[in-house]
Amino acid sequence: MATRALRYPQNWPTDKAKEKGVDVKLAIDFARCALTTNTDTLILASRDTDLVPALEMALDLGKAHIEVAGWSNTSRLRIPGKQLWSTSLSGAEFTACKDPRQY
Numbered sequence: 001m002a003t004r005a006l007r008y009p010q011n012w013p014t015d016k017a018k019e020k021g022v023d024v025k026l027a028i029d030f031a032r033c034a035l036t037t038n039t040d041t042l043i044l045a046s047r048d049t050d051l052v053p054a055l056e057m058a059l060d061l062g063k064a065h066i067e068v069a070g071w072s073n074t075s076r077l078r079i080p081g082k083q084l085w086s087t088s089l090s091g092a093e094f095t096a097c098k099d100p101r102q103y
Contacts, residue, residue, distance in 0.1 A: 004019045004020060004021050004022055004025070005019075006018065006019055007019075007020050023046075023048050023050050023051060026044075026046065026048075026051060026054075027050070027051050027053070027054040028054075030042060030044060030051070030054045030055070030058060031054045031057055031058065033058075033064070034054075034057060034058035034061050034063060034064055034066075035061065035063075036063075037063065039063065039064045040064055040065060041064055041065045041066075041067065042058055042064050042065070042066050042067070043067045043068070043069050043087070044066070044067070044068050044069070044077065045068070045069040045070060046068075046070070046077065047070055047074065047075060047076065047077060048077075049077065051077065052077060052079065055068070055077060055079060056079055059079060059082060059084075065085070066084060066085075067084060067085040067086065067087060068084050068085075068086050068087075069086070069087040069088070069089065070086070070087075070088060070089070071088065071089060071090070071091075072088040072089060072090040072093075073088075076088075
């Protein structure tokens with residue numbers, strides 16, 4: 001797990017603090033995993049289109065099986081001309097599989 005420092009706007013606490021750089025970190029980690037030879041499956045759980053280049057790179061490498069995941073009844077990431085395995089999860093399904101342990 002990686003964390004990022006919050007950025008506090010001048011109008012804080014009226015305006016909420018925001019975590020920056022999470023999408024870049026996810027793209028880098030996804031690409032890094034796609035480049036390793038010991039990765040067999042990568043699942044990208046996001047609708048952020050900024051992650052499409054990392055998804056395309058992983059597909060082009062062809063070393064790992066690539067999937068996308070997201071919430072039921074929402075759009076998912078797509079790559080034109082490519083068929084991606086897609087898993088959808090409802091709120092009830094998420095709650096049912098949530099790990100209750102405090103780490």
